[in-house]
Amino acid sequence: MNTRQLQHFIALIENASLSAAAEAVHLSQPALSRSIRALEEQLNVPLFTRTDRRLRPTQYALAWEATARRMLMNENEGKRLLQRMQTGESGRVALGMGSSLMDELICPLLDTMLRDLPEVQVKFSVDTSAPLLNMLRSRQIDLFVGDASIARYQQDLVVESLFTCGFAWYASSQHPLAQTKNSDIAMLKAWPMVIAAGYFDPAIIEHMETLYGFTSGLYEHFGVLSNDFQLVHHLMRSSNAILIATDISMLEALAAGTVVKLHVTPPLAITLTLGILRLTDRELPPVCERVMTLIRERFRLAEIRRTQITGR
Missing domain, CATH: 1.10.10.10 (Winged helix-like DNA-binding domain superfamily/Winged helix DNA-binding domain)
Known part of the structure; x- marks a missing residue:
């Protein structure tokens, strides 16, 4: 019948x-x-x-x-x-990105999907670029947002670069160095230093080691290393720790006035380009394209927000 x-x-x-x-x-x-x-x-x-x-x-x-x-x-x-x-209004999508994008990307993205795409089931992984790349290659996730440089020379990856971040030193607005106009690395070392130690392009690590004389290696100079950005951000607010971070990760705190960017000499003249990474040979369902459109829009809004907050 x-x-x-x-x-x-x-x-x-x-x-x-x-x-x-x-x-x-x-x-x-x-x-x-x-x-x-x-x-x-x-x-x-x-x-x-x-x-x-x-x-x-x-x-x-x-x-x-x-x-x-x-x-x-x-x-x-x-x-x-x-x-x-x-039409991408139903289906399943598995994706991931780092915890430093919680305020500007992860939470707004999921809020939008829960509101506008209630029939889409989302599996979300919060991790750094290297573990997410392994998950991508093992087909545990469909795509992830991470450091575009990780795709360099990788023939099995497609990367869509979307947002270029700057790096800087940050501290609580109540920190004794908050109003200092010209700090140097010796002044920073007098305080606990923390870092969200996820994936860093080797060129970035080498630049920081050379710039500040970290001859024993970058990570040896930080008291706390964690791939959980929310944790190191908490330590910065609660213990006068100093944090090295990307500008996109600090926009919410800068807008709220709880954090300041430190004026350090020499400044960090390095950038990180974030993008959507996926496998070359994998055809993604329409729901993934719908999600990628939302990610592009969130980055566009983050660029506007950064200009408003930092004047860049």
Whole structure:
């Protein structure tokens, strides 16, 4: 049986005459009769008795009516689901990004998806670029937002660069160095230093080591290393620690006035480009394109917000 036969059966149940049922489904009466006879042959029971040009439902028809309606509803719902998957309004997406993007990207993105795409199921992983790359290659996630440089010379990756961050030193607005106009690395070392130690391009690490004389290695000079940005951000506020971070990660705190950018000589003249990374040979479902559109928009808004807050 097919959807049209179910529709014809329901039309005959709901209408008092063959002519009215035929009109409801836009068929001639003979064509409707043939459709019902074919359905009866498939079910091997009589569904209607024919008297005086009227078709009356048999006990079999009345018993089967609820099942027929349910089958028709399920098929229609299935078609609707597939249509919504094609437009990216339904489906599943697995993605990830670093915790430093919590304020500007992760929370606003998920808020928007929960509100505007309630039929999309999201699996979200918060980690740094290197673990996320492993998850991408093992097909645990569809895409991630991370350091675009990690895709350099990687033929299996496609990267869409979206946002270039600067680096700087930050401290609580109540920190003794907050109003200092010209700090140097020796002054910073007098205080606890923390870093969100995730993936860094080797060129960035080398630059920082050379710039500040970290001859024993970059990470040896930090009291706390963590891939959880919210943790190191908390330490900066609660213990007068000094944090090295990207500008996008600090926009919310700068806007709230709880954090200041320190004026350090020499300044960090390095950048990090964030982008969407995915596998070259993997065709993503429409819902992923819908999510990538939202990510692009969030980065666009972050650029506007950065200009408003920092004047850049």
